[in-house]
Amino acid sequence: MSDFSLMGLKAPTVIFGAALLLLALALPPWFGSYHHYLASLALINIIMAVGLNILTGNAGQISLCNSSFMAIGAYATTYLSVKLGLSYWLALPLGGVISAISGFFLGFPALRLRGFYLAVVTLGFLEVSQILIEQLPGITGGVRGISSPRPALFGHTLSSDLSFYYVILAITLATIWCAYSLLRSPTGRAFEAIRSSEAAAQTLAVPLAQTKLAAFVISAFFAGIGGGLFASLVGFIDPLEFGVWTSVRHVVFIVVGGLGSITGSVVGAIVLTVLPEVLRAFKEYQEFVFGGLLLVVLILLPHGLVGLGPAIRARLTQSDATSVAAAQRGVAE
Amino acid sequence: MSFFSIDNMSVIFGGLRAVSNVSLALGEGEIHGVIGPNGAGKTSLINAVSGLVPMAGGTIHLDGKPLQALPPHRRAAAGIGRTFQHAEIFPDQSVIANVMTGGFAHRQSSLLQDFLGTPGKAAAERQARREAEQMLDAFGLLSFCDALAGDLPFGTLKKIDLARALVGKPRVLMLDEPTSGMNDTEAQEVIAACRRIAGELRVTLLVIEHNMRVIMGLANMIHVLDHGEKIADGTPAEIQRNPLVIEAYLGHGSAAHA
Ligand SMILES: Nc1ncnc2c1ncn2[C@@H]1O[C@H](COP(=O)(O)OP(=O)(O)OP(=O)(O)O)[C@@H](O)[C@H]1O
Ligand SMILES: [Mg+2]
Numbered sequence: 001m002s003d004f005s006l007m008g009l010k011a012p013t014v015i016f017g018a019a020l021l022l023l024a025l026a027l028p029p030w031f032g033s034y035h036h037y038l039a040s041l042a043l044i045n046i047i048m049a050v051g052l053n054i055l056t057g058n059a060g061q062i063s064l065c066n067s068s069f070m071a072i073g074a075y076a077t078t079y080l081s082v083k084l085g086l087s088y089w090l091a092l093p094l095g096g097v098i099s100a101i102s103g104f105f106l107g108f109p110a111l112r113l114r115g116f117y118l119a120v121v122t123l124g125f126l127e128v129s130q131i132l133i134e135q136l137p138g139i140t141g142g143v144r145g146i147s148s149p150r151p152a153l154f155g156h157t158l159s160s161d162l163s164f165y166y167v168i169l170a171i172t173l174a175t176i177w178c179a180y181s182l183l184r185s186p187t188g189r190a191f192e193a194i195r196s197s198e199a200a201a202q203t204l205a206v207p208l209a210q211t212k213l214a215a216f217v218i219s220a221f222f223a224g225i226g227g228g229l230f231a232s233l234v235g236f237i238d239p240l241e242f243g244v245w246t247s248v249r250h251v252v253f254i255v256v257g258g259l260g261s262i263t264g265s266v267v268g269a270i271v272l273t274v275l276p277e278v279l280r281a282f283k284e285y286q287e288f289v290f291g292g293l294l295l296v297v298l299i300l301l302p303h304g305l306v307g308l309g310p311a312i313r314a315r316l317t318q319s320d321a322t323s324v325a326a327a328q329r330g331v332a333e
Numbered sequence: 334m335s336f337f338s339i340d341n342m343s344v345i346f347g348g349l350r351a352v353s354n355v356s357l358a359l360g361e362g363e364i365h366g367v368i369g370p371n372g373a374g375k376t377s378l379i380n381a382v383s384g385l386v387p388m389a390g391g392t393i394h395l396d397g398k399p400l401q402a403l404p405p406h407r408r409a410a411a412g413i414g415r416t417f418q419h420a421e422i423f424p425d426q427s428v429i430a431n432v433m434t435g436g437f438a439h440r441q442s443s444l445l446q447d448f449l450g451t452p453g454k455a456a457a458e459r460q461a462r463r464e465a466e467q468m469l470d471a472f473g474l475l476s477f478c479d480a481l482a483g484d485l486p487f488g489t490l491k492k493i494d495l496a497r498a499l500v501g502k503p504r505v506l507m508l509d510e511p512t513s514g515m516n517d518t519e520a521q522e523v524i525a526a527c528r529r530i531a532g533e534l535r536v537t538l539l540v541i542e543h544n545m546r547v548i549m550g551l552a553n554m555i556h557v558l559d560h561g562e563k564i565a566d567g568t569p570a571e572i573q574r575n576p577l578v579i580e581a582y583l584g585h586g587s588a589a590h591a
Contacts, residue, residue: 177450178448178449178450180450181447181448181449181450181454182447182448182450184458185442185446185447185454185458186436186437186440186442186447186461187444187447187448188447189426189430189433189434189437190434190437192423192425192426192430192434193423193434193437196423196424196425196426197421197423199385199417199421200417200421200422200423201406201434202383202384202385202404202405202406202409203383203385203405203406203409203413203414203415204409204434204435204437204438204497204498204501205406205409205410205437205438205501206406206434206437207404207406208406214444218448260425
């Protein structure tokens with residue numbers, strides 16, 4: 001327990017976050033377009049991870065179709081802006097809303113199912129969304145895909161990866177703000193409550209159905225926004241981008257980073273976006289090394305990378321049993 | 334009609350009648366005890382009131398309104414609060430977050446405000462935190478505010494459970510063995526604090542308790558369950574003299590832990 005805290009955040013989290021933000025703001029101009037693109041991808045992955053972590057890490061609902069909501073946001077944003085001529089800055093939030101509405105419908109089966117059964121239903125949803133993308137070429141471009149141009153801001157097209165990077169950074173920060181506020185609110189506590197004990201939650205007046213639906217809606221909204229940004233970042237989308245592997249990667253982000261922790265989402269998404277690029281040096285062994293590292297992290301750090309901070313601190317200070325136990329659980333935010 | 338009443342309640346698990354035609358009635362502000370040997374059906378009774386287990390028959394009324402058809406969260410919102418025999422604390426949450434969750438029924442911010450992080454939500458959050466801190470203070474737990482609940486001993490969890498329930502300002506609060514895991518001094522302190530707060534908030538209490546000294550000193554009226562049936566009720570003095578009650582306890586070979 002630190003003495004210093006800002007808005008309920010512990011000192012190491014604040015320092016880590018401030019340093020990261022400073023780097024995110026100051027470093028990019030010194031790098032090239034490829035790195036801007038990579039950093040933008042990392043930011044979008046942060047948005048995906050933050051949204052999924054609220055649903056899974058906080059509200060305890062397993063989902064393997066986060067990429068479907070990403071797809072819905074991506075195609076909706078593209079369709080609204082390209083085909084209907086809406087401003088991208090209107091199409092993007094609308095894409096989020098359309099994705100959120102889809103999340104609401106997916107939430108219904110979730111009211112009756114949990115664990116593996118829920119996972120299977122979300123896989124079914126993913127399958128259906130893939131088929132719909134293929135069967136609606138008028139909207140989605142079908143299997144051949146559709147191009148999704150960069151938006152303009154104040155009359156300038158954000159064609160440079162650097163300018164678009166800063167836009168994505170701003171939206172990512174807004175996402176983190178919303179998630180942060182949510183987790184320190186009655187709604188966020190209701191999420192935690194239904195995950196920990198449905199019985200206790202209900203006796204504290206928390207409605208199970210409404211709360212689960214809210215978690216699905218919010219998480220789908222984030223995924224939709226991430227998808228809308230992704231479409232214009234890469235410039236071209238097809239159904240392959242949004243398959244099960246993408247969903248699994250999002251799950252890996254939050255498990256490796258730390259379930260239920262915003263910091264965990266951020267760290268997991270950054271590390272696992274950058275790591276494969278670093279591992280290119282290993283050529284054909286890339287996937288092997290990647291998988292091996294994942295296993296090592298998960299075995300050594302059952303609470304993800306965010307569990308590392310408290311664990312180190314506990315070692316350094318040789319503190320009391322409480323904080324060692326806390327460290328083992330990885331309570332860092 | 335009484336402020337809070339249970340009439341002819343039955344709870345059946347498979348072939349087991351855990352609660353059998355039990356009726357009891359509490360006036361507003363009263364404190365009633367429920368005692369009985371292990372497996373008598375005490376927890377099942379309050380689980381049925383909360384709506385966590387289905388009733389095979391009977392009715393529940395609070396202030397004239399029937400509750401038995403409502404889902405659990407609506408019963409809680411109507412003013413039925415409770416604690417748990419095994420505390421049911423949220424282990425990965427801080428103590429203060431646990432207690433603040435208890436105030437869910439009285440939340441002052443909407444989902445949208447929570448999401449956007451509006452100033453109104455921030456103010457509501459500060460207020461909720463203050464109330465939770467005051468409640469923790471009343472149970473001597475203020476220094477545990479930021480501790481992870483899962484790391485704390487059982488007796489402390491029981492107090493947190495109680496604080497969490499009281500923050501919800503229930504009209505009827507059902508306590509399931511509130512002093513288990515505590516020594517005698519601690520138990521007396523917790524009961525004193527609970528009684529004081531319940532008095533201030535005008536909470537009606539229904540207390541399941543194994544500690545005879547605690548319950549005899551606390552309750553206006555005691556109901557005795559055995560094998561799911563109510564075998565006696567009366568004032569603490571009457572209950573202590575009742576041969577049926579003595580028989581129920583000795584017959585089970587598990588004398589009261591007093
Ligand atoms: N959810 C359940 N499913 C099946 N049987 C149950 C359930 N809950 C309780 N029982 C059974 O109902 C009977 C009454 O249990 P209950 O927990 O209500 O007793 P109790 O009076 O609270 O006992 P204790 O003093 O040990 O807490 C017991 O035989 C118990 O095994
Ligand atoms: Mg019991």
